[in-house]
Amino acid sequence: MSDRVVAAIDCGTNSTRLLVSRGGAATLDRQMTITRLGQGVDRSGRLAPEAIQRTVDCLSRYREVMDGHGIEAVRITATSAARDAANRDQFFDAAEAVIGARPELLSGPAEGELSFRGATAELHPARGPFLVVDLGGGSTELSVGTTACEATMSLDVGCVRLTEKYLHSDPPLPEELHACISVTGAHLDDVDREMPLARTARTFVGLAGTVSTAAAVEQGLPTYDRDKIHHFELTKAAAEDVFRTLATESRADRAFNPGLEPGRVDVIVGGMAVLVKIMRHFGFESCLVSESDILDGLVLSLLD
Numbered sequence: 289m290s291d292r293v294v295a296a297i298d299c300g301t302n303s304t305r306l307l308v309s310r311g312g313a314a315t316l317d318r319q320m321t322i323t324r325l326g327q328g329v330d331r332s333g334r335l336a337p338e339a340i341q342r343t344v345d346c347l348s349r350y351r352e353v354m355d356g357h358g359i360e361a362v363r364i365t366a367t368s369a370a371r372d373a374a375n376r377d378q379f380f381d382a383a384e385a386v387i388g389a390r391p392e393l394l395s396g397p398a399e400g401e402l403s404f405r406g407a408t409a410e411l412h413p414a415r416g417p418f419l420v421v422d423l424g425g426g427s428t429e430l431s432v433g434t435t436a437c438e439a440t441m442s443l444d445v446g447c448v449r450l451t452e453k454y455l456h457s458d459p460p461l462p463e464e465l466h467a468c469i470s471v472t473g474a475h476l477d478d479v480d481r482e483m484p485l486a487r488t489a490r491t492f493v494g495l496a497g498t499v500s501t502a503a504a505v506e507q508g509l510p511t512y513d514r515d516k517i518h519h520f521e522l523t524k525a526a527a528e529d530v531f532r533t534l535a536t537e538s539r540a541d542r543a544f545n546p547g548l549e550p551g552r553v554d555v556i557v558g559g560m561a562v563l564v565k566i567m568r569h570f571g572f573e574s575c576l577v578s579e580s581d582i583l584d585g586l587v588l589s590l591l592d
Contacts, residue, residue, distance in 0.1 A: 295354045296586035297347070297364040299383070299391060301326030301425025301448050302555060303497060304343050306350045307583035308357045312591050316357050318514075318583075320497075321346045322551030325379070326369030326426045330449050335373045340382060347386045363586045366391040367399050368426030368446065396442020399582060400429035404437040406584030407493050411576075419489035419570065422581060423498045423562055425449065425555070428475075432485045439485045443475040447498050447552075447559030455558055459538050468561035476569045492572040494522070495581040497552060498559030502530050503577045504547030512549075518579040524567045527575065531560040 290311045298305045302324055308317040323346050327339040354362060364387055370376040371393060384390040394402070403422040411418065416434030425448035431440040454467040479486050503520045504512065506529075534542055535557045543553045552559075567575065 290591050292361070292591060293357055293359050294587055294590040295357075295359045295362040296583045296590070297350060297362065297387065298582050298586070299323075299325055299343060299347075299364065299366040299370065299379075300496075301329075301367065301369040301427075301446060303425070303551075304346045304350075305583055306353065307587055308354060308359060309584075309587045312584075312588050317353055319350065319353065321349075322549070324425075324448070324551075325366075326372075326448050328452065329369050329372050330426070330452055333372065334375045335369065335379050340379045343379065344382045344386055347383055351386055351388075361590050362387065362389050363590055364389050364391045365394045365399075365402075365582070365586065367394050368396075368424055368444075368449075371396075372426065396427060396429055397440045399427075400431040400440030400442060401437045402585035402589065403429055403495055403582045404431035404433060404440065404585070405588060406581045406586070407495055407578045408433075408435075409584060409588065410580060411491075411493070415491045417485070417489045418491050418493050419486055419572075420493045420495065420578075421499075421566060422495045423447070423559060424496055428562055430479055430483070430486060432483065432489055439483045441479055441483050443472075443479070445472050445475055445562055447555040447562070450558035450561060451555045459536055459542075460557055465535055465557070465561060468558055469565050472562050472565040473569060476566065486570065489570070492567070492570065492575045493578050494563065494575040495578050498556065498563055499575065499577050500579060501548060501552055501556055502527055502560060502563060505530050505534070505545050506547075508546045510546050514579050517577055520577045522575045522577055524564075524573050524575075527560070527564050527567060531557070531564045534560060
């Protein structure tokens with residue numbers, strides 16, 4: 289096993305995250321900051337100047353963290369929000385100036401494959417085939433396989449995209465929630481047609497902020513505790529209950545739920561609509577929550 293110290297940064301639609309690792313086995317630092325890079329991008333087709341600034345400020349802090357660990361290599365990626373933005377090079381230029389490496393614009397399939405690698409590295413193949421779902425802010429990647437990713441699809445549904453498009457009332461109206469669920473369902477019908485392997489999966493592995501937040505809210509965690517979230521089995525009944533609770537509360541009341549961080553209060557209902565619809569669609573009775581994800585996949589790729 290290599291003892292190289294490397295870092296991975298994922299610039300997502302809702303959050304910007306960092307992983308510093310020694311040899312892929314020892315986590316030296318893992319951070320997440322809500323930066324909302326994808327603010328309004330679905331409507332405007334452009335990254336907002338204030339969203340770029342928030343994210344670059346975060347990257348400056350991450351650069352200091354990486355310098356403190358003496359990293360030997362870094363891989364920085366951008367996903368759905370940047371894919372949709374005509375002015376992404378403006379963000380890439382600013383990010384490269386701070387990090388020293390230019391962000392890679394990942395395609396949906398590339399994102400899905402990296403997420404699958406990171407999420408399944410610790411899982412026994414006997415639990416496979418796995419359906420790994422990376423439920424992001426602007427897109428959701430579904431990847432299926434056992435020891436390697438055999439097929440992947442990227443869907444244009446995510447917690448920020450659905451919130452901005454459909455959830456305009458506080459609390460959301462039933463017809464707004466129905467729109468989120470039905471739109472997600474239409475995308476999942478595409479998965480049935482184009483990636484039938486998804487139906488062969490035995491274990492549903494859920495990644496990213498919506499899924500880990502659902503696990504935290506279900507357990508009533510007052511502060512983030514990776515050990516209690518990573519590989520937590522979130523039952524379908526619990527996911528439905530969390531969705532129902534959060535969807536019927538105003539934003540002001542929703543904020544008091546233990547486990548729900550302030551930066552997710554406004555978008556969690558959109559994300560939960562996607563999560564529960566996936567469980568309903570494929571008939572999964574539980575979701576294995578994984579805190580190992582695309583960052584872990586990126587780190588492993590640096591050590592190949």
